[in-house]
Amino acid sequence: MKKIFILSFILFLSAGFLQAQDLTLKVNSDKVKMKIGQTVQLEAAVVDASGKTVTDREFIFYSRNSRALSVVDSTGFAKAIKHGDYDVIVISPGDPQLRSNISVSIKPAAISKVAFGEIPNKMYAGVNVPLTIDVMDEAGFERPEVPITLTTSDESKVAIAPFNKLIVKEAGKVTVTASAGGVSQNLDLEILENPIAQIQLTSDMVEGRSGDVFTLTAIAVDKDGNVIKDAPINYSFTGESFDVSAAPSGLITPEGKFVADEPGLYILNATCGPAAASVTVQANNRNITRKINLIGQGSVNNKHTSDLWIWEGVDGKDYAVTGTWGADGTAYFWDVTDPAGIQLVDSVKVDARTVNDVKVSEDGKVAVISREGASNRKNGLVIIDVSNPRDAKIISEFSENLTGGVHNVFIYKNHVYALSAGRKYYSINIEDPKNPKIVGEFELDTPGHAIHDVWVHDGIAYSSNWTDGVQLVDVGNGIAGGTPSNPVQFASYAYPSGSNHAAFPYKDEKTGKFYVILGDEEFPYGLDPSGRKPSRAAGFLHVIDFTDLKNPKEVAWFQVPFAGSHNFWIEDDILYAAFYNGGVRVVDLSGELLGDLNRQGREIAWIVPEDPDGYVPNAPFTWGAQPHKGHIFYSDWNSGLWSAKLEPVVPTNAKIDQAK
Incomplete structure (x- = not known):
């Protein structure tokens, strides 16, 4: 999950102030108006029934869009970065906890520039041309909402059509002018006779x-x-x-x-x-549908389950570790050698409310779990000896610089990559797991930057940075000279929704295409703060073609109606994706990818975990999925650990024999 996941619990609140018992949280009742670059001290106070201010209350301020309106949590000191209307959540912890919100309107800057995009080197008569026109303001932001007026110096040669299209009629010279917000730009064109006779x-x-x-x-x-x-x-x-x-x-x-x-x-x-x-x-017809069968379950119905990791132990048996969310800091260890008979074999309890992420080293000897909500606020990570998962033992705890809770971690070649305060990740050397030490860090410098996840493969760290999209960072691959102690970013891609929550690299060996699959995480329908009611998510998977690292582009997508993506895995050209209330979706990624993968019939199978005895009964909310030795393992927020299996593909000649 993420910071926004937690904040989404309070998205139901309206503007103004909220009353609880005899105390009221009072905030600005009128919309706060700002200009770009301006700073404002937001005000909040708790008053009692007589209107007297309660002086011993603390306040926390959250911006719902930190890249547009930056707010220092503890003080309410706000800085306007980008134009628009925004909300700031105000929380006063204590008994009772009080919540409200402040509306802020940031005035746009004046238009400074109108620019034409790339046009053909030669324009031929009879060939209509769509124009790309960018409008920029003095603050450096694109302004696509500002109306553009197009005019032409000679209608007989070039006429203007709706949506910024040129109707090219005759050869000759002509000037097209684009105007927006009091600023104009000319485009001088020379139309040539069309020499094309055949295609x-x-x-x-x-x-x-x-x-x-x-x-x-x-x-x-x-x-x-x-x-x-x-x-x-x-x-x-x-x-x-x-x-x-x-x-x-x-x-x-x-x-x-x-x-x-x-x-x-x-x-x-x-x-x-x-x-x-x-x-x-x-x-x-693509005709790739296969049956998927439920095999087993490791039930957890007294608390929420978070992420999972499956691995082969040093004894040759197969094991799983799962975390817990909003509970008591427990991580569970399972024997999954028999996927139909999943057995709980041990557990580790740490000082935390949430063990959000769990990972195991390549050699199967060391596990790392993340901590959030520690009673002493010393969140961090815990390193565990899992050489015998039936007797998992804590080796060490590490919290240096890991402030605000560690949401996600990853182990790669004796290093743990751990998030800190949702802003950056540290590279922590665990060659001696009893004495971990920070050796490097990576953080963006963009306004209001944030991070949710980091995944490392082949020496490249793929960090999901919400509005900044995915960042490809060399931490030992050599492509950009990076190391764990000197991470070097060399490519990135962001998309408009700003909801980049997870990433997974994938190369198709037959086509040579290199993709990174990016997943959204969104909760437009809200969430039940108690976690006792069924929930729905939104968001989908974006397929980004990174074959040309300097020019990545989104080429395809996978979406499940009325469900939202979370964590996912790719193996042997097959995607295994958790879609919260939509369960696990199994998707064919073979060949070149383009367009709407779901509509194309690329979904192989799906399975939804429904448990009448779950923490929330019959309310699937699948967190993550991982293939392992011919089975699919997946964790569900409300019901624990599950296993399933795809039925094998029936060979074509077998179908013919059956028909005979």
Whole structure:
């Protein structure tokens, strides 16, 4: 979970002030108005029934968008960073605990710049051109909401269409002007006669499956057969679904890559002015669905379960460790050698309310668990000897610099990467697990930056930094000269929702594509603070193509209706993803990825853990999933540890034999 997860418990509160017993938390009743760069001291007070101020109360201030409105928690000193309307949560701990919120409006800065995006080197008559226009303000922020007015110096040559499109009619020179917020920018164009007489179009395949990517090659030639290399080709498609109850659906990119969501026949078109060509392709049913069977459960019904880790012990048997959330600081150890007979074999209890994350070293000898909510506020991590999981023993505890609770950890080559206060992560050497020591750290310098998770693979740390997206950091890979003591960031990607909660790298060996799957975590429906009512989440998985590290781009996504993603794992081209109230989803990632993976029929199977004896009965809220030796293990917030198994793929010839 995360800081925002905890804060979402209080999102039900309205503006103004909240009364509890005879005390009232009083805050600014009017919206606080600020300018970018301005600082304001937010005020709050607790008063009794007679209106007298209670002087011994403490206050905590939280900004719901720290990258736009930075607030120092303990003092309420706020700084306006980005324009917009925001809420600041105010909490007064004590008996009773009081909560309210302050509304803040930050005035936008004046428009300073209007800029045209990239345009073709040559513009041909008869070829319409969409324009990209960026509007910036004096604070350096893009302002897409500001209306743009486009005009042309000669309507007979270039006319303006809605949504910033140019209708290019005749050859000649013309000036297009973009205006926004009192600022203008000119674009001088020279329109050329269109030399394109024909387009030659081919596809790399004519038959595939839904979800397969068809790659088009379009060559434009003039009347003499000469190739025009810079011809601006536009791609489109029409189709006919094999299922009369489903509309043909798919995606085609500006580069000429097409993927079908629905099985059917599709006509793929390439045009450039009056020249056009098309090819017909067939997308068959992907037909990869497999049955998934529930195998076993290790029930935990007296508290919430958090993350899990499965590993092979030094004795050759298989084990699991699970954490607990909002409870008593217990981590459980399980024997899962027989997935149908999961056995609780030991537990470790530490000073914490939440053991959010659990990890085990590559050699299966050392486990690390995270701590949040310690009674003495010395949160940190606990290192445990699990060479015999039936007798797990604490080796050491470490809390140096790990303030505000450790939400997530990762073990990689004798180093623990541990989060601190949701802001950074430290690299901690545990070659001597009795004497861990910090050797390095990584933190962004962006306004209001935050971090939720760090995952390390092949010497690269993938940190999920909410609004800053995923950060790829060399901690020993060598790609950027980084080490555990000198982490070096070399690539990143952020997406608009700002909800990047988890990341997992994946390389398709057949295509050579390198992806990083990024997961959202969102709770737009709210959560029950007591944890005693069923909950729903939102958010989905984003597939980012990092094959070109300097130009990562989002190419595909996987979404489950009315459910939200949490933790996930990839093995042998298959994704195992926990989707909270949507259970575990098993997804085919083979081949090039493009578009809506769920609509394409790439979901292999799903299973939802429902337990009438759960902490919240029959309320699945799956936290994480991990494949291990042919089984799928997953933890559920309300019911503990589970195991399942996919039925094997039936070979094609076996189907023929059965039919006979």
